[in-house]
Amino acid sequence: LDALLAIVTAVAPTPVNVLISPADKVLTVTELQQAGVKRISLGPFLYTHAMEAVEQATKALLAGDLTTATTGMSFDRINELIARTTN
Structure with a gap:
C-alpha cells in the first residue's frame, strides 16, 4: 500500500x-x-469466472436440467445495469 x-x-x-x-x-x-x-x-479473471458459469449451464443442459441451465440474471437487472450512468 x-x-x-x-x-x-x-x-x-x-x-x-x-x-x-x-x-x-x-x-x-x-x-x-x-x-x-x-x-x-x-485481467482475465472476470471472463474466466463468466466462462465457468457458461460451462456449468452447458453441463446442466446436457443433463436435461433446463431450470439450472437457464437460471441467471434477469433481463430487468441487465437493463438496470446498462442504464446506470455512474460506476
Whole structure:
C-alpha cells in the first residue's frame, strides 16, 4: 500500500490503474480507492469466472436440467445495469 500511495502521489494528477490477481496480496476496493487508484483491472479473471458459469449451464443442459441451465440474471437487472450512468 505504501508503494502504491507513493506512485499515485508521484504521478498526480495522472490517473493510476492497478492490475490485481489472486496471487497478489489483494487490497479491498475501498483501500485502493482511498490510495487514489482510478481503475482496477482483474485481467482475465472476470471472463474466466463468466466462462465457468457458461460451462456449468452447458453441463446442466446436457443433463436435461433446463431450470439450472437457464437460471441467471434477469433481463430487468441487465437493463438496470446498462442504464446506470455512474460506476
